[in-house]
Amino acid sequence: xxxxxxxxxxxxxxxxxxxxxxxxxxxxxxxxxxxxxxxxxxxxxxxxxxxxxxxxxxxxxxxxxxxxxxxxxxxxxxxxxxxxxxxxxxxxxxxxxxxxxxxxxxxxxxxxxxxxxxxxxxxxxxxxxxxxxxxxxxxxxxxxxxxxxxxxxxxxxxxxxxxxxxxxxxxxxxxxxxxxxxxxxxxxxxxxxxxxxxxxxxxxxxxxxxxxxxxxxxxxxxxxxxxxxxxxxxxxxxxxxxxxxxxxxxxxxxxxxxxxxxxxxxxxxxxxxxxxxxxxxxxx
Numbered sequence: 001x002x003x004x005x006x007x008x009x010x011x012x013x014x015x016x017x018x019x020x021x022x023x024x025x026x027x028x029x030x031x032x033x034x035x036x037x038x039x040x041x042x043x044x045x046x047x048x049x050x051x052x053x054x055x056x057x058x059x060x061x062x063x064x065x066x067x068x069x070x071x072x073x074x075x076x077x078x079x080x081x082x083x084x085x086x087x088x089x090x091x092x093x094x095x096x097x098x099x100x101x102x103x104x105x106x107x108x109x110x111x112x113x114x115x116x117x118x119x120x121x122x123x124x125x126x127x128x129x130x131x132x133x134x135x136x137x138x139x140x141x142x143x144x145x146x147x148x149x150x151x152x153x154x155x156x157x158x159x160x161x162x163x164x165x166x167x168x169x170x171x172x173x174x175x176x177x178x179x180x181x182x183x184x185x186x187x188x189x190x191x192x193x194x195x196x197x198x199x200x201x202x203x204x205x206x207x208x209x210x211x212x213x214x215x216x217x218x219x220x221x222x223x224x225x226x227x228x229x230x231x232x233x234x235x236x237x238x239x240x241x242x243x244x245x246x247x248x249x250x251x252x253x254x255x256x257x258x259x260x261x262x263x264x265x266x267x268x269x270x271x272x273x274x275x276x277x278x279x280x281x282x283x284x
Contacts, residue, residue, distance in 0.1 A: 003030055023068070102240070110140075144172030
């Protein structure tokens, strides 16, 4: 989260001192106390029945002498909402779309793509993992009690809802790995994106500035929709495990149809090298 600036208009000096100390000890990473520039004002003037009021573009009130933890949590939540409502503008840079696929099942595509997400999150990158492969044999590494299936996103897109708002509405968050994700859970063919739905998805995601990277784990069966995705992706990793003629034909087919950004990598490929490619750094 971007750091939020707070200034005070509090006459009760003892309470003011306690509140400011609490913020500095517990919320210094996200809240800055500032007498000049501010996003929020905390005041103890008698407004609306002797309440504090935090003034911002989203007005809300809390009781006077409320617990400091309650005040801080409301500030953080309100700041997060403002960021989400501001056309998802966080870094100012559009997300890089990365595709991971393979010529055959069992090559380690899902394991490698999820491990890549975890490594990027460790590097303080905001990552969204999106699985279009409802037939993946691997159990997902990411878990959220309230996670939704990607078919719900597909449904929203057919209704022409805003793509990025729809993503934010249904995404899961794995707090252990610090990765946001949308997985395919139910093994049914109707979850495969058709061309029109993929076009709608990409039109929105090409403008997304919430995430530094969006990692797509896609099926081995190639469709016009998946080719469209690879055409728009910053980079596509094709996982090779068996060194088979099928894998060579598969890679050539993808290269011929997309003409760009194909990186053939073995299933035990070093994650740091993959990240280097994603950052535009070529390793020897």
